[in-house]
Amino acid sequence: xxxxxxxxxxxxxxxxxxxxxxxxxxxxxxxxxxxxxxxxxxxxxxxxxxxxxxxxxxxxxxxxxxxxxxxxxxxxxxxxxxxxxxxxxxxxxxxxxxxxxxxxxxxxxxxxxxxxxxxxxxxxxxxxxxxxxxxxxxxxxxxxxxxxxxxxxxxxxxxxxxxxxxxxxxxxxxxxxxxxxxxxxxxxxxxxxxxxxxxxxxxxxxxxxxxxxxxxxxxxxxxxxxxxxxxxxxxxxxxxxxxxxxxxxxxxxxxxxxxxxxxxxxxxxxxxxxxxxxxxxxxxxxxxxxxxxxxxxxxxxxxxxxxxxxxxxxxxxxxxx
Numbered sequence: 001x002x003x004x005x006x007x008x009x010x011x012x013x014x015x016x017x018x019x020x021x022x023x024x025x026x027x028x029x030x031x032x033x034x035x036x037x038x039x040x041x042x043x044x045x046x047x048x049x050x051x052x053x054x055x056x057x058x059x060x061x062x063x064x065x066x067x068x069x070x071x072x073x074x075x076x077x078x079x080x081x082x083x084x085x086x087x088x089x090x091x092x093x094x095x096x097x098x099x100x101x102x103x104x105x106x107x108x109x110x111x112x113x114x115x116x117x118x119x120x121x122x123x124x125x126x127x128x129x130x131x132x133x134x135x136x137x138x139x140x141x142x143x144x145x146x147x148x149x150x151x152x153x154x155x156x157x158x159x160x161x162x163x164x165x166x167x168x169x170x171x172x173x174x175x176x177x178x179x180x181x182x183x184x185x186x187x188x189x190x191x192x193x194x195x196x197x198x199x200x201x202x203x204x205x206x207x208x209x210x211x212x213x214x215x216x217x218x219x220x221x222x223x224x225x226x227x228x229x230x231x232x233x234x235x236x237x238x239x240x241x242x243x244x245x246x247x248x249x250x251x252x253x254x255x256x257x258x259x260x261x262x263x264x265x266x267x268x269x270x271x272x273x274x275x276x277x278x279x280x281x282x283x284x285x286x287x288x289x290x291x292x293x294x295x296x297x298x299x300x301x302x303x304x305x306x307x308x309x310x311x312x313x314x315x316x317x318x319x320x321x
Contacts, residue, residue, distance in 0.1 A: 004077060006040045007040075007070040007073060008074060009028075010048070010063075010066060010067050011067055012026055013067070014064070014067035014068075019057060048060060050063075082154060082156075086156050087155040090155055090292075093137055094136050094137065094158045094159070094299070095157045096136070096138050096139065097139045098143070098160065099144070099148060099160070099161065099163055099214050100161065100163060100179065100213070100284070101142060102254035102282070103161035103179070103254060104139075105254055106257075106303070106307075107138060109258050110306060143160065145164065148287060149168060152287065152288065153289070158295060159292075159299060160287045161176070161287070163215050165285055166285075170289060170290060171288060171289055172293065173286070174286050174300045176285060176307055177304060178281050179254050179281070181250050182250070182253075182273065183202065183207075183273050184248055184250075184265065184270040184271070184273075185271055186270055186271075189246075189248075193271075196275065196276035197274075198276060198277045199220070199279060200277075202227060204226040205224070206227070206248075207220075207227060207228070207229050207247060207249060208232065208238060208241050208242060208247040209232070210235065212233075213250075215282055216250070230247065235260055242264040243263075243264065243269075251272070253308045286300035286304075
């Protein structure tokens with residue numbers, strides 16, 4: 001029977017070129033690796049190594065092929081292990097990820113306010129089974145939109161909030177609503193007297209912005225000419241800079257009620273202004289595996305029910321004021 005460790009050693013030899021270098025990388029002795037490679041040849045019934053040159057070992061063409069196939073097999077094996085383990089975790093945990101921060105903040109704010117969409121959904125999902133209620137985990141580290149399908153297929157997430165429908169028969173993408181931005185502008189800036197602005201009106205300004213804002217980052221960089229974006233990784237620093245500087249910052253209909261954003265309005269030095277611009281929108285979807293529909297659908301339904309219904313920023317601006 002071929003052992004996975006022998007395949008790892010073959011791949012390491014292919015990568016590093018010598019037994020000694022591969023053995024050092026794998027933290028094993030060279031004689032141990034030599035024995036493993038000879039056993040691998042016996043198990044396969046083929047010659048993998050060219051030993052015709054004294055003190056110089058190299059792979060035969062078949063050995064090259066074997067190493068490449070072994071690398072793919074090891075990747076598949078790691079994916080298999082991770083998928084099975086992740087699936088076991090998801091039996092007792094509902095994991096929610098997103099490509100943009102807004103839906104995650106919105107879900108967290110519902111929980112904070114005691115109107116817990118996730119909890120309601122979990123209860124509804126568990127009503128048909130004797131299993132204990134699943135724990136809700138919201139992962140705030142955003143994922144790349146292109147990775148959303150893999151996160152679901154590898155059972156790393158129960159639901160991924162996406163900015164587009166995913167066309168794949170294994171998943172469902174159900175519409176939640178739209179996210180749009182507002183901008184908090186220093187009270188002494190003439191734009192603060194406007195009820196709304198366009199992205200072009202904000203040209204040349206400097207903004208304090210959270211680093212991880214998903215698709216919004218590309219949108220604001222493309223739509224606001226000559227702007228400077230002072231990205232901050234640490235949200236605590238972002239809040240402090242917001243308090244003690246005049247830099248404008250963005251918020252959205254989904255993040256306005258979150259404690260982090262609310263803290264930035266405490267000092268009342270900025271005026272919330274609507275951004276009335278055709279590009280100011282991201283459509284949000286709850287995407288999940290079809291076989292997770294029983295758990296995911298109640299969460300999607302409750303979020304869609306509570307989603308802000310305003311077609312403009314007016315209500316949000318009033319709340320911020």
